[in-house]
Amino acid sequence: MARIVYTIGELMGSVGGLTFQRNRSGKIVRFRPTVGKKSTNAQQTAHAKHLTFLRGWQLLTLAQKVSWNAYAITWLKTNKFGEDKQLTGQNWYESINFMRSLLGLSELTDPPAHLLPIAPPSFELIVTPDKLYIHFTFLHDYTDSPVIVWTSTPSRRVTNSINQIRKYAMIITVDPGDILDITTQWENATGITWNPEQIFPNTNIFVCLESVNAASGISSAMLCSNISTAETTADNSELIFYS
Secondary structure, three states, X not given: OEEOOOOOOOOOEEEOOEEEEEEOOEEEEEEOOOOOOOOOHHHHHHHHHHHHHHHHHHHOOHHHHHHHXXXXXXXXXXXXXXXXXXXXXXXXXXXXXXXXXXXXXXXXXXXXXXXXXXXXXXXXEEEOOOOEEEEEOOOOOOOOOOEEEEEEOOEOOOOOOOOOOEEEEEEEOXXXXXXXXXHHHHHHHHOOOOOOOOOOOOOEEEEEEEEEOOOOOOEOOOEEEEEEHHHOOHHHHHHHHHO
Protein backbone atom coordinates (compact mmCIF):
# COMPACT_ATOMS: atom_id res chain seq x y z
CA MET A 1 0.00 0.00 0.00
CA ALA A 2 1.29 3.50 -0.87
CA ARG A 3 0.26 6.91 0.49
CA ILE A 4 -0.49 9.54 -2.14
CA VAL A 5 1.05 12.84 -1.06
CA TYR A 6 0.53 14.95 -4.16
CA THR A 7 -2.58 14.56 -6.29
CA ILE A 8 -4.18 16.50 -9.09
CA GLY A 9 -7.86 16.84 -8.41
CA GLU A 10 -9.75 13.83 -7.07
CA LEU A 11 -8.38 10.53 -8.39
CA MET A 12 -10.72 7.62 -7.68
CA GLY A 13 -11.31 4.16 -9.13
CA SER A 14 -8.96 1.65 -10.75
CA VAL A 15 -6.34 1.93 -13.46
CA GLY A 16 -4.62 -1.23 -14.64
CA GLY A 17 -3.68 -3.18 -11.54
CA LEU A 18 -4.00 -0.20 -9.17
CA THR A 19 -6.96 1.08 -7.15
CA PHE A 20 -7.20 4.69 -5.92
CA GLN A 21 -9.46 5.36 -2.96
CA ARG A 22 -9.93 7.38 0.21
CA ASN A 23 -9.87 6.06 3.78
CA ARG A 24 -9.22 7.51 7.25
CA SER A 25 -5.54 7.98 6.37
CA GLY A 26 -6.40 10.06 3.36
CA LYS A 27 -5.96 9.14 -0.30
CA ILE A 28 -4.26 5.81 -0.98
CA VAL A 29 -3.35 3.60 -3.88
CA ARG A 30 -2.96 -0.16 -3.69
CA PHE A 31 -2.68 -3.17 -5.94
CA ARG A 32 -6.00 -4.71 -6.94
CA PRO A 33 -6.44 -8.16 -5.39
CA THR A 34 -6.42 -11.14 -7.71
CA VAL A 35 -8.61 -14.14 -7.04
CA GLY A 36 -7.36 -17.48 -8.28
CA LYS A 37 -9.83 -20.09 -9.50
CA LYS A 38 -8.92 -23.73 -9.13
CA SER A 39 -10.80 -26.34 -11.14
CA THR A 40 -11.95 -29.54 -9.46
CA ASN A 41 -10.64 -32.90 -10.68
CA ALA A 42 -13.94 -33.54 -12.45
CA GLN A 43 -13.78 -30.14 -14.15
CA GLN A 44 -10.19 -30.75 -15.21
CA THR A 45 -11.21 -34.11 -16.70
CA ALA A 46 -14.11 -32.50 -18.57
CA HIS A 47 -11.83 -29.71 -19.89
CA ALA A 48 -9.28 -32.30 -21.03
CA LYS A 49 -11.96 -34.26 -22.88
CA HIS A 50 -13.20 -31.10 -24.55
CA LEU A 51 -9.69 -30.36 -25.82
CA THR A 52 -9.33 -33.98 -26.96
CA PHE A 53 -12.53 -33.85 -29.00
CA LEU A 54 -11.71 -30.38 -30.32
CA ARG A 55 -8.45 -31.84 -31.62
CA GLY A 56 -10.34 -34.89 -32.91
CA TRP A 57 -12.69 -32.66 -34.89
CA GLN A 58 -9.75 -30.86 -36.46
CA LEU A 59 -8.28 -34.20 -37.56
CA LEU A 60 -11.45 -35.36 -39.33
CA THR A 61 -11.41 -35.46 -43.10
CA LEU A 62 -13.47 -32.94 -45.05
CA ALA A 63 -15.90 -35.70 -46.01
CA GLN A 64 -16.39 -36.67 -42.37
CA LYS A 65 -17.04 -33.06 -41.36
CA VAL A 66 -19.57 -32.75 -44.19
CA SER A 67 -21.34 -35.86 -42.86
CA TRP A 68 -21.52 -34.45 -39.32
CA ASN A 69 -22.81 -31.11 -40.63
CA ALA A 70 -25.49 -32.89 -42.67
CA TYR A 71 -26.43 -34.88 -39.56
CA ALA A 72 -26.79 -31.60 -37.64
CA ILE A 73 -29.10 -30.17 -40.29
CA THR A 74 -31.26 -33.31 -40.19
CA TRP A 75 -31.61 -33.81 -36.43
CA LEU A 76 -32.40 -31.54 -33.52
CA LYS A 77 -30.82 -32.28 -30.14
CA THR A 78 -33.00 -32.49 -27.02
CA ASN A 79 -30.79 -30.97 -24.33
CA LYS A 80 -30.73 -31.87 -20.63
CA PHE A 81 -33.57 -29.42 -19.95
CA GLY A 82 -35.85 -31.03 -22.53
CA GLU A 83 -35.42 -28.22 -25.06
CA ASP A 84 -34.88 -28.96 -28.76
CA LYS A 85 -31.74 -27.25 -30.03
CA GLN A 86 -30.15 -26.97 -33.48
CA LEU A 87 -26.51 -28.00 -33.05
CA THR A 88 -23.59 -27.72 -35.42
CA GLY A 89 -21.83 -30.80 -36.74
CA GLN A 90 -18.97 -30.17 -34.34
CA ASN A 91 -21.42 -29.85 -31.41
CA TRP A 92 -22.94 -33.23 -32.28
CA TYR A 93 -19.51 -34.79 -32.68
CA GLU A 94 -18.39 -33.59 -29.24
CA SER A 95 -21.67 -34.41 -27.47
CA ILE A 96 -21.89 -37.94 -28.81
CA ASN A 97 -18.25 -38.78 -28.22
CA PHE A 98 -18.23 -37.27 -24.73
CA MET A 99 -21.11 -39.55 -23.74
CA ARG A 100 -19.48 -42.54 -25.39
CA SER A 101 -16.28 -41.82 -23.46
CA LEU A 102 -18.26 -42.05 -20.19
CA LEU A 103 -19.36 -45.51 -21.31
CA GLY A 104 -15.80 -46.52 -22.15
CA LEU A 105 -16.60 -46.71 -25.87
CA SER A 106 -14.41 -45.71 -28.79
CA GLU A 107 -14.61 -42.38 -30.60
CA LEU A 108 -16.89 -42.11 -33.62
CA THR A 109 -15.44 -40.29 -36.60
CA ASP A 110 -18.67 -40.63 -38.60
CA PRO A 111 -22.14 -39.80 -37.26
CA PRO A 112 -24.10 -42.78 -35.88
CA ALA A 113 -27.60 -43.95 -36.65
CA HIS A 114 -29.96 -41.59 -34.85
CA LEU A 115 -30.96 -43.92 -32.01
CA LEU A 116 -32.55 -42.18 -29.04
CA PRO A 117 -32.21 -43.45 -25.48
CA ILE A 118 -35.05 -44.72 -23.35
CA ALA A 119 -36.17 -42.06 -20.88
CA PRO A 120 -34.56 -42.30 -17.43
CA PRO A 121 -36.53 -44.32 -14.87
CA SER A 122 -38.74 -42.51 -12.38
CA PHE A 123 -37.29 -42.43 -8.88
CA GLU A 124 -37.48 -41.08 -5.35
CA LEU A 125 -34.72 -40.04 -2.96
CA ILE A 126 -34.35 -41.39 0.56
CA VAL A 127 -32.06 -39.86 3.18
CA THR A 128 -30.95 -41.37 6.47
CA PRO A 129 -28.35 -40.13 8.95
CA ASP A 130 -25.78 -42.36 7.25
CA LYS A 131 -26.89 -42.87 3.65
CA LEU A 132 -28.34 -41.32 0.50
CA TYR A 133 -30.40 -43.71 -1.63
CA ILE A 134 -32.12 -43.67 -4.99
CA HIS A 135 -35.37 -45.64 -4.92
CA PHE A 136 -36.25 -46.54 -8.52
CA THR A 137 -39.99 -46.76 -9.12
CA PHE A 138 -39.95 -47.96 -12.75
CA LEU A 139 -38.12 -50.69 -14.67
CA HIS A 140 -35.37 -49.63 -17.09
CA ASP A 141 -33.06 -51.23 -19.67
CA TYR A 142 -29.62 -50.20 -18.37
CA THR A 143 -27.81 -52.21 -21.04
CA ASP A 144 -29.20 -50.33 -24.02
CA SER A 145 -29.66 -47.01 -22.19
CA PRO A 146 -27.18 -46.59 -19.31
CA VAL A 147 -28.08 -43.89 -16.80
CA ILE A 148 -25.82 -41.03 -15.67
CA VAL A 149 -26.37 -39.84 -12.09
CA TRP A 150 -25.81 -36.12 -11.40
CA THR A 151 -25.87 -34.80 -7.84
CA SER A 152 -25.66 -31.47 -6.04
CA THR A 153 -24.08 -30.07 -2.93
CA PRO A 154 -26.52 -29.18 -0.10
CA SER A 155 -28.52 -26.18 -1.26
CA ARG A 156 -31.21 -23.79 -0.11
CA ARG A 157 -32.62 -23.83 -3.62
CA VAL A 158 -36.05 -25.35 -4.10
CA THR A 159 -36.14 -25.66 -7.89
CA ASN A 160 -34.48 -28.16 -10.24
CA SER A 161 -32.55 -25.43 -12.11
CA ILE A 162 -29.22 -26.70 -10.83
CA ASN A 163 -27.03 -26.58 -13.91
CA GLN A 164 -24.44 -24.45 -12.10
CA ILE A 165 -24.15 -26.83 -9.13
CA ARG A 166 -24.76 -30.30 -10.59
CA LYS A 167 -21.87 -32.73 -10.35
CA TYR A 168 -21.20 -36.03 -12.06
CA ALA A 169 -21.55 -38.92 -9.59
CA MET A 170 -21.65 -42.19 -11.56
CA ILE A 171 -23.03 -44.05 -14.54
CA ILE A 172 -25.24 -47.13 -14.14
CA THR A 173 -24.76 -49.83 -16.79
CA VAL A 174 -26.17 -52.81 -14.86
CA ASP A 175 -29.62 -53.06 -13.28
CA PRO A 176 -29.11 -51.94 -9.66
CA GLY A 177 -32.49 -53.21 -8.45
CA ASP A 178 -35.03 -51.02 -6.69
CA ILE A 179 -32.65 -49.37 -4.22
CA LEU A 180 -29.22 -47.91 -4.94
CA ASP A 181 -26.87 -46.51 -2.28
CA ILE A 182 -25.07 -43.50 -3.81
CA THR A 183 -23.58 -42.13 -0.60
CA THR A 184 -19.95 -42.75 -1.57
CA GLN A 185 -20.50 -41.41 -5.09
CA TRP A 186 -22.18 -38.29 -3.67
CA GLU A 187 -19.26 -37.71 -1.29
CA ASN A 188 -16.72 -38.14 -4.11
CA ALA A 189 -18.63 -35.77 -6.39
CA THR A 190 -19.18 -33.02 -3.82
CA GLY A 191 -16.11 -33.41 -1.61
CA ILE A 192 -18.41 -33.38 1.44
CA THR A 193 -18.81 -36.10 4.06
CA TRP A 194 -22.41 -37.31 4.29
CA ASN A 195 -23.59 -36.04 7.68
CA PRO A 196 -26.91 -34.23 7.16
CA GLU A 197 -27.89 -34.02 10.82
CA GLN A 198 -24.72 -32.20 11.89
CA ILE A 199 -23.23 -30.50 8.82
CA PHE A 200 -26.12 -29.54 6.53
CA PRO A 201 -29.54 -29.90 8.21
CA ASN A 202 -32.64 -28.47 6.54
CA THR A 203 -31.07 -28.19 3.08
CA ASN A 204 -32.05 -29.73 -0.24
CA ILE A 205 -30.19 -32.47 -2.07
CA PHE A 206 -30.82 -32.75 -5.81
CA VAL A 207 -30.26 -35.81 -7.97
CA CYS A 208 -30.80 -35.88 -11.74
CA LEU A 209 -30.79 -38.90 -14.05
CA GLU A 210 -29.82 -38.73 -17.73
CA SER A 211 -29.93 -41.78 -19.99
CA VAL A 212 -27.63 -42.42 -22.95
CA ASN A 213 -28.17 -44.71 -25.93
CA ALA A 214 -25.21 -47.10 -25.73
CA ALA A 215 -24.95 -47.46 -29.51
CA SER A 216 -25.33 -43.86 -30.65
CA GLY A 217 -24.13 -41.90 -27.62
CA ILE A 218 -27.19 -39.64 -27.78
CA SER A 219 -28.32 -38.49 -24.34
CA SER A 220 -31.77 -37.68 -22.98
CA ALA A 221 -33.20 -34.80 -21.02
CA MET A 222 -32.55 -34.98 -17.29
CA LEU A 223 -35.13 -36.26 -14.83
CA CYS A 224 -34.59 -34.55 -11.47
CA SER A 225 -35.80 -34.92 -7.92
CA ASN A 226 -34.87 -33.38 -4.61
CA ILE A 227 -35.31 -34.11 -0.93
CA SER A 228 -34.79 -32.07 2.20
CA THR A 229 -32.30 -33.33 4.76
CA ALA A 230 -34.92 -32.34 7.33
CA GLU A 231 -36.58 -35.62 6.31
CA THR A 232 -33.64 -37.61 7.67
CA THR A 233 -35.21 -40.06 10.12
CA ALA A 234 -34.70 -43.59 11.38
CA ASP A 235 -38.00 -44.50 9.71
CA ASN A 236 -36.30 -44.08 6.33
CA SER A 237 -33.80 -46.78 7.25
CA GLU A 238 -36.68 -49.17 7.86
CA LEU A 239 -38.15 -48.21 4.48
CA ILE A 240 -34.88 -49.19 2.78
CA PHE A 241 -34.59 -52.64 4.17
CA TYR A 242 -38.22 -53.66 4.32
CA SER A 243 -39.67 -52.20 1.14
